Amino acid sequence: xxxxxxxxxxxxxxxxxxxxxxxxxxxxxxxxxxxxxxxxxxxxxxxxxxxxxxxxxxxxxxxxxxxxxxxxxxxxxxxxxxxxxxxxxxxxxxxxxxxxxxxxxxxxxxxxxxxxxxxxxxxxxxxxxxxxxxxxxxxxxxxxxxxxxxxxxxxxxxxxxxxxxxxxxxxxxxxxxxxxxxxxxxxxxxxxxxxxxxxxxxxxxxxxxx
Numbered sequence: 001x002x003x004x005x006x007x008x009x010x011x012x013x014x015x016x017x018x019x020x021x022x023x024x025x026x027x028x029x030x031x032x033x034x035x036x037x038x039x040x041x042x043x044x045x046x047x048x049x050x051x052x053x054x055x056x057x058x059x060x061x062x063x064x065x066x067x068x069x070x071x072x073x074x075x076x077x078x079x080x081x082x083x084x085x086x087x088x089x090x091x092x093x094x095x096x097x098x099x100x101x102x103x104x105x106x107x108x109x110x111x112x113x114x115x116x117x118x119x120x121x122x123x124x125x126x127x128x129x130x131x132x133x134x135x136x137x138x139x140x141x142x143x144x145x146x147x148x149x150x151x152x153x154x155x156x157x158x159x160x161x162x163x164x165x166x167x168x169x170x171x172x173x174x175x176x177x178x179x180x181x182x183x184x185x186x187x188x189x190x191x192x193x194x195x196x197x198x199x200x201x202x203x204x205x206x207x208x209x210x
Contacts, residue, residue, distance in 0.1 A: 004047055004048070008031075008035060008065070009031075009054040010057045051078045054080075055084065075122065079099050079114050080102065082101070142180065153177060159177065
């Protein structure tokens, strides 16, 4: 699986050498001498990609750039490459979602393996994001009353309870329920609940904390 690798490192010779190795392996490569340079042209998600990032770079550090990208909602996997690995930095980066943490000098085999894993994870993350975007569009198509019914259905309320809570009839609730199922493109209550969970509409242990 080829794709675009963004190399962020202040060492020009490293950028050149890595760029050459990756292009020989069939990847497209963009290089940046600072974290800010990457942020200025924040990569999109049109094609599979990942970021090869040095830890210690002037200005915004590698971990700081990682944090900024997370805030911006980037799904590009990050592979840290450093000449000065220390355990606390490694642990923090991995906990924050870094794909890998490699120490210079990096063998071509080790580098390509890490990039291949990152590309695979990127495709998975992009697929999940696309699915969530589709679900959000479906929810947005609900009328305000259908949205109310949806919220109550996925919290386990039966038609009679929903009718009482909304001050309407069971027959009306059944009609809204049918519309909700149609618009959300599901065939069962389990699917509807699953979609609500994926969208973060259901708080875990909500009742036990009140």
